[in-house]
Amino acid sequence: MSNIIVSTLTDALEISIQRIISSEFEKDWLLLDNNKTSNVLHNSDISLKSDEYNSFSKPNYHEFTEICLCITGNFILRMGDYFYEMKEGRAGLILPGLIHSEIAIKNHNYMVMWLVIDVSKARLHLSGSREGEFFTSDLFFLKHSHEYNLLLNRIKNENQSRENYFEETIKACLLKMYIIALREVRFDEYVGTHYSTWKEYVVSEIIDFINKSHLSHIKLRDISKEVCISENHVNNIFKSVTGLTIMQYIENLRISKAKQLLKDPTLTINLISSQLGYYDRYHFGKSFKKATGYSPGQYRKMEQDSTSTI
Numbered sequence: 001m002s003n004i005i006v007s008t009l010t011d012a013l014e015i016s017i018q019r020i021i022s023s024e025f026e027k028d029w030l031l032l033d034n035n036k037t038s039n040v041l042h043n044s045d046i047s048l049k050s051d052e053y054n055s056f057s058k059p060n061y062h063e064f065t066e067i068c069l070c071i072t073g074n075f076i077l078r079m080g081d082y083f084y085e086m087k088e089g090r091a092g093l094i095l096p097g098l099i100h101s102e103i104a105i106k107n108h109n110y111m112v113m114w115l116v117i118d119v120s121k122a123r124l125h126l127s128g129s130r131e132g133e134f135f136t137s138d139l140f141f142l143k144h145s146h147e148y149n150l151l152l153n154r155i156k157n158e159n160q161s162r163e164n165y166f167e168e169t170i171k172a173c174l175l176k177m178y179i180i181a182l183r184e185v186r187f188d189e190y191v192g193t194h195y196s197t198w199k200e201y202v203v204s205e206i207i208d209f210i211n212k213s214h215l216s217h218i219k220l221r222d223i224s225k226e227v228c229i230s231e232n233h234v235n236n237i238f239k240s241v242t243g244l245t246i247m248q249y250i251e252n253l254r255i256s257k258a259k260q261l262l263k264d265p266t267l268t269i270n271l272i273s274s275q276l277g278y279y280d281r282y283h284f285g286k287s288f289k290k291a292t293g294y295s296p297g298q299y300r301k302m303e304q305d306s307t308s309t310i
Contacts, residue, residue: 009140012071012113012126013182019089020175030170031077031084031092052106059101060232063225064118065152066094067174068102073110075129076103086112091174093155104129115148115177118228122148124181138198139229142184151177202227202234203241207249215254217277220246255291258284262300269296 059078068077070086077086078101079094086092094100102112111128122142128135142148151173158166158173209226210218223246224231238246254276261272273284281296288296 009124009126009137009185010182012111013178013185015071016069016113016178017175017182020171020178030167030174031079031086031090053103058232059099060230061097061099062230063096063221064116064121064228065096066100067115067117067152067177068092068094069113069115071111071113071126071128073108073128075105075108075110075112077101078103086110093159102127104134107132115181116228117145117148117152118225119145119149121145121228123228124185139202140185140188141198141201142181144180144184147180148177199237199241202229202237206234206238206246210250210253214275215250215257215277216275218250251287251291254278255288258288258296259292259299262296263303265300265304272296 053076068086069091070088072088074085074087077084077092078099079092080098080100083103084090084092092100104110109128109130111126114123114125114127116123116125122145124140124142126137155170155173158169205227206223209223213222220231220235224234227234229237235246238244238249242249244252258272258276261267261275269281269284273281276284278284278287285295288294288299292299294302
């Protein structure tokens, strides 16, 4: 393993940039799901040797793009049906919908940088294994998402066309991405801004998205795509801040809104259930009674009776 010590996000970005400039990448440095390189390990070479691999992250997929770059050490990256040995300086482009996972090799420390890119958002964070313990850093929120998207589209186009010097062009695009990110991180450190409350920021984005959707048939994958964080991770973040899962929070909002709507006698139960994103009135009725102890009809009658006695 390299003796390089990475202590901050700035250090990791500096190392990434210098490796690209000094051409330390091997021929197959960039991995794509359709690019089966010489460092591919067959599924059976890994899955049955648990004594060699001390940590498996849960395979997942999402609707945004990730670029992972191995900063120090080495680990195994699953992309689709293939497992790749990721060494220092090797990168992987993980496209939307591609199943992937991060696998630590026993007694091997490593660190990976993850650049997450979606249409309107970009994130940066580190993960890895240190002394047998898996870790992940706080998210850094990148501001110039349009620039990362332009460069990402160029990378995809170059890989598809494979014209002269396409590998060099892809490297140049990735280099520019990390330079832009480094400048953002350095500026953030210079002005004294910090992201110690980054989880609260993510939760505020989720709540804002929920409110804008008017509770209409919200799915966890929609929220995951909106904030560019995997479904499992985004749910854990939300619960750590609010004490509720995302769906529990949404259900509480629906019940609260239902109580308000049931006070209006002109609104039918069917209409209310539809407005709140329930499949039908029976699903709404079951959920409402579980939360309040009353059916929607019973609750409406109680409200009407209490109003008439005033």
